[in-house]
Amino acid sequence: MSPTQHDPLAASFLHDFATMSTFGATPAGGVDRQAASPADIAQRNWLHGLLESHGIDVRYDRIGNQFGLVELAPGAAYVVVGSHMDSQPTAGRFDGAYGVMAAAHAAFRLIDEWAQTGHAPRYNIAVVNWFNEEGSRFMPSMMGSSVYTGVLPLPEALATTDPGGVTVESVLGQAGFLTEWEGPDAVSCAEIHVEQGRILENSETTIGLVTATWAASKYEIIIEGAQAHSGATVMEDRQDALYAASLLVVFARQLADRFPGQLHTAVGKLDVYPNSPVVVASRVRLLLDLRCADESVLAQANIALRAECAEIERTAKVRVEQRLSHEWGIDPFQPAGVELAREVAASLGHTHGEIFTVAGHDSVNMKRRVPTVMLFVPSVDGVSHNEAEFTRDDDLCAGVDVLTEIVRRLADGALTR
Template sequence: MLKTILEPNPDNFTGDDADFMADFAMLCTFGATANGGVDRLAASAADGQQRTWFTQLLTGHGFTVEFDRIGNQFGTYELVPGAPYVLVGSHLDSQPTAGRYDGAYGVLAAAHAAFRVVAAYKNSGRLPKYNIAVVNWFNEEGSRFKPSMMGSAVYTNKLELDQTLSTQDRDGVTVAEALTAIGCLGAGAGPKAACCAEIHIEQGRSMERGGITIGIVDSNWAANKYEFIVNGEQAHTGSTVIADRKDALLGASMLVVAARELADSFPGVLHTSVGQLDVYPNSPVVVPSRVTLLLDLRSADEDVLAQADLQLHGHIEKIERLANVTIVKEDSHCWPVTPYQPAGVELAEKAAANLGLPHQRVKTLAGHDSTNMKDIVPTVMLFVPSVDGISHNEHEYTRDEDIVSGVHMLTDVVGRLAEGELN
């Protein structure tokens, strides 16, 4: 059953924690949906509104705000002239009818951690090794513009800038046009990172089940993501005899079912899905001639993934025969299991122990901007628990005490990174 969403309640907290909760309550109002979620697709009007508010929050704390050439929003605070930055953040964009916590919590936690670390240095008069920068990465979700993790991919040179700026949404609006419309397209490359940290909700239920407050991510699951096009032939749904049909939707449906059967045959260690599927001509009385779909296979075990992938391709050949269609792999995006730097994991374990927070090592099944960042600088990735593991859903929820503990944890980690503990 779905939970009733509890409103973030600043009254249960004091001082900086109450400030954080009040800001989070405010953040939840941008693009708010009737069912307690948010709808803030990348570079939508709601995304523009929350970015404007976030700029005010950062500048109000003495940070300098800039947008880079792909719309990443940075708030920098230079304590040590010319030094590179601890880059801490996540993303404010959301899926359609999504939850309040995914990404947004990580950005606001980053801002408050940065405020606290900067304030501590200013109070003490000491100087860190690195400066502090908060980041709101552009289009992590990949719902309006593909691929996901777009802003961090451009920042880390995994995506080419011009091609990314000309990527279109379904209405033909380009990334450049959409960012310009909300006043968030800059020209620079953003601050130079020395290291990176991100906190995020788990989006699964392992931590909640284990009574864990802080997850310390030591690696990500491997994934094979495919765009398939199933090609059939238009025909009349009434008059064309069944034997003559080349029904692209039948072939696509068999593929969706086969993907789930694969997951069932590797229980618990393989996740499969088809999230997006488009039918042409999608008319009531026409046998569909073309279906495009996105199919993912994910596993923490690369051998399992390889076996499943082989079986999937066997299914495809069978489906081509059974449904009298052809299936073309139009695009693919695959990544292996990659570790986060062990020194970063150990640093985070030290911080959690220091704060007395229940913690354990976890793997991330979802992709995150930190997955890109860890390939160029030492990166710490943290999780807080998700109630019932619900995510990409308006009923996504993390308890107030957990999001506040997460800010404490992130503050400690950012402080250690600023000191250069990872070098």
């Protein structure tokens, strides 16, 4: 039986989630809601109204993070719970957005319960919609949580431009989402997210207890060749930057094949100049990721990449510049938070198991500042960053139930005694 047929709380959540999914909806069933786009601004305004309708005060900080403040312990710090609502250009409707709506409904349930019982929690709750987690319009990703946690300087974030030259500061200012407030004082954090892989589905597990992030090396690679006529220039004289980039794209996939099941590689962005049909490309900029759960394998992959870039320089007669833009090792979540999540999932009767996260999330920033719990629910066929992304209603609602109980315990000081 579907949760909507026997549980009004689940039905309320699913209704609000469906409404939220109409903002930036695409014909193929996904969303296009890039950071501070008209669709993103519209859904933020809608969420503002939804939170206020439940008596929650909504505020924005100095990088446009949206907070719904539930103050039941005057002067106390906040349990920050949520995710992000921005998306990739054509994306699924669950990535990030599910975590924000789950957080909102966890807060709604606890507000109503505590009003009836008279319970006074030790800490307050802040529902958060982090700004620009995806990084598709404004780079880097996880911008809002990076500024909030001090990882990224505020001036650098505000000055960031999109491909059209629009700055973060101008677009957030025009939308009314910028203030001088630094955000709530956090004491702990929780985030729930769709897995974006198929480990949970394959193992028939409902709740993933995220223990750590994979290690990663992220590169910006600039290839400099020489502009030439695409027809008249003889082949041996060409210094084709796009040819060199193509060799690197293929190598990235071949590198992953050297370590099957261990190493993930990708080239997610490629900028070609002059990008003309009759000109040999003189410059290519690409972003290349290496991700791995084994730091020794990642080290081998980095060495192989450097060697291949040198070989491509010789083969294509170009210059290849590697810039390591981001790098981190295996990055664990606090074990006490994992155990708290395990206790809650078991107490509610849900199958559960430990899992790594390969993708980055705002909670990865937050766990460096406060005790943080990260949860996953299954993704059908592991599809994500795709309009076909899907998670079943029963799994969504189970996740909200688990998150609600975790937030209840965090608000009573479960990880801060």
